[in-house]
Amino acid sequence: MSVDMRTYLAHVELINPITTAAGCAATGKELSQFFDLNRIGALVTKSITMAPRAGRPTPRMAETPSGMLNAIGLQGPGIDAFLERDLPWLAQRSVRTVVSIAGGTVNEYGALARRLTDAPGVTGVEVNLACPNIEDRGRVFARDPSASAEVISSVRALMRYDVPVIAKLSPDVADVVAVARACVDGGADALSMINTPLGMSIDTETLRPSLAAVTGGLSGPAVRPLAVRCVWQVHAALPGVPIVGVGGVLTGRDAFELILAGACAVGVGTALFHDPYSCLRILRELEELLQARGFQRLADAVGLAHRPPGSAARHRADLAPGPGAPDFTVPPDPLNMEESSL
Amino acid sequence: MLTTRRVEAYHALTVVAPGIAERFRPGHFVAVAVGGPQSSMLTRRAFSIHDVKPDYGGTVEFVFTVRGPGTAWLAERRARDTLDLVGPLGRPFPLPRDPVTCVLVGGEYGSATLFGLADALQQRGCRVDFVLGGASADRVFGALRARRMGETTTLTTEDGSLGMRGKVTDVLPGVIADTRADVVYACGPMETLRGVTAVAIEFDIPVQVAVEEAMACGIGMCMTCVLPVIGEDGVTRMVRACAEGPVFRGERVRFEDVGTIPFDALGAPGSPSGGGGTRNVS
Numbered sequence: 001m002s003v004d005m006r007t008y009l010a011h012v013e014l015i016n017p018i019t020t021a022a023g024c025a026a027t028g029k030e031l032s033q034f035f036d037l038n039r040i041g042a043l044v045t046k047s048i049t050m051a052p053r054a055g056r057p058t059p060r061m062a063e064t065p066s067g068m069l070n071a072i073g074l075q076g077p078g079i080d081a082f083l084e085r086d087l088p089w090l091a092q093r094s095v096r097t098v099v100s101i102a103g104g105t106v107n108e109y110g111a112l113a114r115r116l117t118d119a120p121g122v123t124g125v126e127v128n129l130a131c132p133n134i135e136d137r138g139r140v141f142a143r144d145p146s147a148s149a150e151v152i153s154s155v156r157a158l159m160r161y162d163v164p165v166i167a168k169l170s171p172d173v174a175d176v177v178a179v180a181r182a183c184v185d186g187g188a189d190a191l192s193m194i195n196t197p198l199g200m201s202i203d204t205e206t207l208r209p210s211l212a213a214v215t216g217g218l219s220g221p222a223v224r225p226l227a228v229r230c231v232w233q234v235h236a237a238l239p240g241v242p243i244v245g246v247g248g249v250l251t252g253r254d255a256f257e258l259i260l261a262g263a264c265a266v267g268v269g270t271a272l273f274h275d276p277y278s279c280l281r282i283l284r285e286l287e288e289l290l291q292a293r294g295f296q297r298l299a300d301a302v303g304l305a306h307r308p309p310g311s312a313a314r315h316r317a318d319l320a321p322g323p324g325a326p327d328f329t330v331p332p333d334p335l336n337m338e339e340s341s342l
Numbered sequence: 343m344l345t346t347r348r349v350e351a352y353h354a355l356t357v358v359a360p361g362i363a364e365r366f367r368p369g370h371f372v373a374v375a376v377g378g379p380q381s382s383m384l385t386r387r388a389f390s391i392h393d394v395k396p397d398y399g400g401t402v403e404f405v406f407t408v409r410g411p412g413t414a415w416l417a418e419r420r421a422r423d424t425l426d427l428v429g430p431l432g433r434p435f436p437l438p439r440d441p442v443t444c445v446l447v448g449g450e451y452g453s454a455t456l457f458g459l460a461d462a463l464q465q466r467g468c469r470v471d472f473v474l475g476g477a478s479a480d481r482v483f484g485a486l487r488a489r490r491m492g493e494t495t496t497l498t499t500e501d502g503s504l505g506m507r508g509k510v511t512d513v514l515p516g517v518i519a520d521t522r523a524d525v526v527y528a529c530g531p532m533e534t535l536r537g538v539t540a541v542a543i544e545f546d547i548p549v550q551v552a553v554e555e556a557m558a559c560g561i562g563m564c565m566t567c568v569l570p571v572i573g574e575d576g577v578t579r580m581v582r583a584c585a586e587g588p589v590f591r592g593e594r595v596r597f598e599d600v601g602t603i604p605f606d607a608l609g610a611p612g613s614p615s616g617g618g619g620t621r622n623v624s
Contacts, residue, residue, distance in 0.1 A: 055568070055580060060568070061564065072565045232502065273564050276561055284343075
């Protein structure tokens with residue numbers, strides 16, 4: 001019996017919870033040489049900016065234990081080229097595409113939303129809030145709940161009503177729940193966490209910082225505990241808000257961990273550099289794990305680690321089974337048998 | 343994996359990989375995962391392909407030097423170990439339509455990629471001459487093979503332990519003049535490629551260079567391996583060595599600006615074309 005892997009980002013159904021993480025799959029073309037992009041839940045593009053950007057000087061990457069630092073600087077051709085070339089390519093192949101956007105001012109985010117609102121083939125918009133706010137002395141939006149909320153409400157107001165807006169949160173904050181709550185109040189339909197925390201390494205041969213930009217975002221399994229913690233805290237505080245868990249997922253087990261913490265979808269990032277097929281492998285491993293634990297639906301596992309110790313596993317009833325969903329006449333497995341005792 | 347051998351100061355690994363061998367063209371590279379399945383080293387190491395052979399359905403050989411824990415791990419692999427390779431990657435060397443005279447310049451183990459190229463050129467009736475160099479005799483890769491394949495082979499070492507004392511760029515003008523070369527191909531450290539390109543420009547002949555940049559993925563997704571290259575339209579862009587390269591026309595690479603974002607590059611901070619996204623508020 002296969003597991004029902006469908007999941008929802010707000011009202012948008014994804015065939016499975018695995019997505020790419022922003023910035024780790026470019027705009028999809030490169031990855032499509034390895035597998036059919038329709039087989040994953042959604043493709044999250046790298047962050048699109050208004051104007052073309054050349055990014056940061058090299059070296060841009062430094063390998064660190066179980067992870068890497070990067071300072072790419074949002075290199076990209078800008079929204080015009082994206083709408084002309086990349087998005088139509090994805091739309092033609094009907095790839096579920098979540099477009100990540102980044103800007104330096106609230107207006108810039110709004111302008112990007114305005115450009116995307118009528119573009120065909122946009123499944124969702126992810127707002128990369130880890131950008132310096134030019135109007136506030138370069139203070140990063142994601143570190144300020146009110147600035148984050150302002151950006152989100154501007155994007156929400158300009159984006160088509162049926163395209164969910166996802167806020168990408170940074171772990172480099174004192175209170176991630178406060179930022180999450182501000183984003184939801186500002187109109188975010190879902191949250192994605194975590195963006196890369198800032199890190200740094202120094203080359204002991206050259207006696208200089210390893211990255212030309214000095215500091216960079218840390219990704220890979222090294223940051224997974226941070227991601228689990230953020231997802232856990234936000235899911236506990238805002239249990240009804242869909243969360244895309246991102247951060248150091250290398251295996252199906254890692255994805256399962258984020259799902260148990262409260263994520264209903266999982267982004268795969270750095271793992272793609274190591275193994276271009278990792279999305280499909282993680283999906284298969286996750287499905288096998290769910291099956292082995294007796295789950296019939298992925299949705300039943302979301303946030304399950306939050307139940308009090310000693311209590312029985314439960315089914316979430318807030319996702320009605322759609323057509324083709326398994327009915328419940330199958331013999332109950334040991335985990336689900338205890339349901340009646342609830 | 344089939345065999346591993348030491349070649350002078352370098353290591354050469356031969357891997358049974360029919361899928362890669364079948365589609366190989368000179369200039370292609372492979373991206374190798376290091377450290378085994380539980381590795382804490384997540385980025386791939388990129389190596390140009392030295393040789394492909396039809397044995398065992400198709401084998402691929404690449405050459406590397408130990409630079410850190412990843413390459414040290416690779417150097418410890420033995421026959422029958424399994425390696426995780428992605429390839430063939432990158433844009434191969436363009437080949438001339440006519441049987442012309444080609445000078446192939448290799449710095450350090452960059453010359454590894456030139457032998458497949460020499461083979462392809464000779465099959466088209468091209469004359470091939472080699473100029474290979476390195477810091478010392480043990481760091482000149484493939485001198486013997488070059489002597490067998492090339493019409494002439496000129497070797498240089500910085501310490502004078504093999505061939506002429508000096509750099510490949512010191513002898514290159516003489517070789518080009520003697521052979522009346524029509525085109526130059528080069529692979530090696532960035533500094534060597536810069537010098538080779540300058541010589542070729544002086545002689546007004548085309549030069550194709552294969553760059554060696556640090557990469558994380560090798561397949562065009564991580565945007566790590568960029569360098570400033572002038573496009574057909576005259577606009578400088580930060581392009582990926584893995585996807586748009588590793589082979590470029592030498593005169594289009596802005597060697598002086600490698601490691602920086604030139605102010606006139608597309609999307610550079612403060613450039614007329616963009617302003618780095620910061621001053622484009624609608």
